[in-house]
Amino acid sequence: MQETRLDTARIRAARRVIDPMFLDTPLYRCEALEPRLGCAVSIKLETANPVRSFKARGTEVVASRLSDDGSQAVVCASAGNLGQALAWSGRGRGLDVTVVASRFATRAKLDRIRALDARLELVDGDHELARERAAAIARHENIRLVEDSLDIETCEGAATIGLELLELVDSEPSFDAVLIALGGGALATGVGHVVKALAPEVEVICVQPLGAPALTHSWRQRRVVTTDSVDTIADGVAGRFPIPAVLDDLLLVADDAVLVQEASIIAGMRMLFDHAGLVVEPSAALGVAAVLEDRDRFAGRHVAIIVCGSNVDVDAFHHWVGAAVHSPW
Structure with missing residues (x-):
């Protein structure tokens, strides 16, 4: 291969x-x-x-490495599942997690992200607009942007x-x-x-x-x-x-x-x-x-x-x- x-x-x-x-x-x-x-x-x-x-398998690896590096915050865009997973993994390692999602995303997913103590920001558009906003937050706050599938x-x-x-x-x-x-x-x-x-x-x-x-x-x-x-x-x-x-x-x-x-x-x-x-x-x-x-x-x-x-x-x-x-x- x-x-x-x-x-x-x-x-x-x-x-x-x-x-x-x-x-x-x-x-x-x-x-x-x-x-x-x-x-x-x-x-x-x-x-x-x-x-x-399955998303927590990946966010566990991300959060573990961020914690080892002394990072304190992280942001991602999510349709819901990645955001929940990153919130769960980040909370367990003391990371401040921000999730950007479409306000039209599944309500149950958004509610669960909030329940896991992440900061949730909603955009008036689809997932691609959420990705743009997450990247802007990462640049402005100088924090790690987690990009699902690219990372x-x-x-x-x-x-x-x-x-x-x-x-x-x-x-x-x-x-x-x-x-x-x-x-x-x-x-x-x-x-x-x-x-x-x-x-x-x-x-x-x-x-x-x-x-x-x-x-x-x-x-x-x-x-x-x-x-x-x-x-x-x-x-x-x-x-x-x-x-x-x-x-x-x-x-x-x-x-x-x-x-x-x-x-x-x-x-x-x-x-x-x-x-x-x-x-x-x-x-x-x-x-x-x-x-x-x-x-x-x-x-x-x-x-x-x-x-x-x-x-x-x-x-x-x-x-x-x-x-x-x-x-x-």
């Missing part, structure tokens, strides 16, 4: 600074889903922790999931493909790096909503492609401006990048609720959605799906899941 920005030795070292409550998350066969998807399914569950997403700690923290996917099997991986939600790219490049380094025969498939396709289009065209807007319920992966360095890594580790429709995302949420007992946010259902839209591709195969987050507005979840009752799936 050609070299990405990531380093397998650093990824192994990251596990030593991540709070154990975020490590060794469940990996299990979900047989109840299998008749409905037409393939064997293993779930890697990244929601059973204090911030209900290598966020990728290598997420990459520890890949180590667990491969180490929790007896010998060769029982699954032959891993389906990964694609947003900024930290999860996909991190897990993808480990999989291709340690089990290159496993197919790495990234999944993004049709209404937020920038990084998928970029991967397909092998150049950065931006979009003017996004239109998806999967707010956690709704970026418009891919990061060039992240795209370079993704081109080395992803075997495919696919786009899925909103109806499939909602049907995936309903399936995970009905047959796996999981309440998930839309981004976490992307892997199931990909199987639903291309059953022939996955028929008879064994796929691993990373369920990456469960920070979802309760009313919205009831609305989406209720609507899915009438889905053909």
Whole structure:
């Protein structure tokens, strides 16, 4: 494998600074889903922790290094999950954390950021405007700006999931493909790096909503492609401006990048609720959605799906899941 920005030795070292409550998350066969998807399914569950997403793996690495360097403050832009994770990790290490988010972000995510004692600043725009404001704060206050997916700690923290996917099997991986939600790219490049380094025969498939396709289009065209807007319920992966360095890594580790429709995302949420007992946010259902839209591709195969987050507005979840009752799936 050609070299990405990531380093397998650093990824192994990251596990030593991540709070154990975020490590060794469940990996299990979900047989109840299998008749409905037409393939064997293993779930890697990244929601059973204090911030209900995988993001704390990366922020634990960031906060540990900042604390070691004597830093006192940090700022990030977030659709919600990164902000919660950085607030949690920073609070435990005495860091002052500022999170910039869109005022249209999921209310449950914003409320949780406040509850974790971070300073929350809201902007009247989308995540890209929040990124600009966070960068301005970092310059003005001369503090560390954490940029998800660009900062290598966020990728290598997420990459520890890949180590667990491969180490929790007896010998060769029982699954032959891993389906990964694609947003900024930290999860996909991190897990993808480990999989291709340690089990290159496993197919790495990234999944993004049709209404937020920038990084998928970029991967397909092998150049950065931006979009003017996004239109998806999967707010956690709704970026418009891919990061060039992240795209370079993704081109080395992803075997495919696919786009899925909103109806499939909602049907995936309903399936995970009905047959796996999981309440998930839309981004976490992307892997199931990909199987639903291309059953022939996955028929008879064994796929691993990373369920990456469960920070979802309760009313919205009831609305989406209720609507899915009438889905053909």
